[in-house]
Amino acid sequence: MKKNKHRAFLKWAGGKYGLIEQICQQLPDGRKLxxxxVGAGSVFLNTQYDRYLLNDINPDLINLYNHVKQKSDFYISESRKLFTSANNSPERYYAIRDEFNQTSDTFLRSLLFLYLNRHGYNGLCRYNLSGGFNVPFGQYKAPYFPEPELEFFAEKAQKAKFTCGSFVDTFRRVRKGDVVYCDPPYAPISLTANFTQYAKTGFSLDDQLLLAKLAKHNAFKKQATVLISNHDTSFTRDIYSRSNITKLMVSRSISQKGDKRLKVGEVLALYVPFRE
Structure with a gap:
């Protein structure tokens, strides 16, 4: 990894920029990651592999990445036009959010997605049950237009293939010698306290179990290396029992205002290639 860390051009809840050093220490050399x-792509941006297969279940995210990859100069010039003081108001934000929710034009959606990400509350990406983006206005003084970050992403994206699908489908494409990094929706710290909210993410406890099973299978049978990030709980330590576990303490916001932070335990579960 280069000494200079590269930030993602998107703000992203649970982004891995702050843990890049620890994650990269666990990832071996290889030809493909x-x-x-993929989320905001901090691990992609701060590793040096020949090729990348980058997947996410969010079609707006993958659509955005493909447009940045294929027409970066035009994308940057067009998206920059949205970052004006006149557009930094609740009235304009909600009008642009409505436009995003009503259009099916993929390029326009990619432009508006970046605007919403930078002007919306805390950089959240959230949709209602009807599929409408519903993050409220963020009330920032002057939202940052991430031009250098976009340029770096666009250059590096030439080595990447972006896909939109399930993690199960992505694991089917893993081959011997590949390196796999998984940053799934985290398991709740307390199952009883957080289960309702947790279930709304669409990533169930069964999904957590399936991911652990696929990680073990791909390491032991396909001879790939798999690394997973998650909360440090008795549940995750149990389902990752066949891995090498590294424990971390990470600073996390614990209030809506974002002004209260505490250290939360996380794990990096590493599955290395060997046969049972």
């Missing part, structure tokens, strides 16, 4: 849950 596979990410079934």
């Amino acid at each position: 596979v990410e079934p849950f």
Whole structure:
């Protein structure tokens, strides 16, 4: 990894920029990195592989990445036009959010997605049950237009293939010698306290179990290396029992205002290639 860390051009809840050093220490050399849950792409941006397979279940995210990859100069010039003081108001934000929710034009959606990400509350990406983006206005003084980050992403994206699908489908494409990094929706710290909210993410406890099973299978049978990030709980330590576990303490916001932070335990579960 280069000494200079590269930030993603999107703000992203649970982004891995702050843990890049610890994650990269666990990732071995290889020709291809596979990410079934790419999110904002901090691990992609801060590793040096010949090829990348980057997947996410969110079609707006993958659509955005493909447009940045294929027409970066035009994308940057067009998206920059949205970052004006006149557009930084609740009235304009909600009008643009409505436009995003009503259009099916993929390029326009990619432009508006970046605007919403930078002007919306806390950079959240959230949709209602009807599929409408519903993050409220963020009330920032002057939202940052991430031009250098976009340029770096666009250049590096030439080595990447972006796909939109399930993590199961992505694991089917893993081959011998591949390196896989998984940053799934985290398991709840307390199952009883957080289960209702947790279930709304669409990533169930059964999904957590299936991911652990696929990680073990791909390491032991396909001879790939798989690394998973998650909360440090008795549940995750149990389902990752066949891995090498590294424990971390990570600073996390614990209030809506974002002004209260505490250290939360996380694990990096590493599955290395060997046969049972």
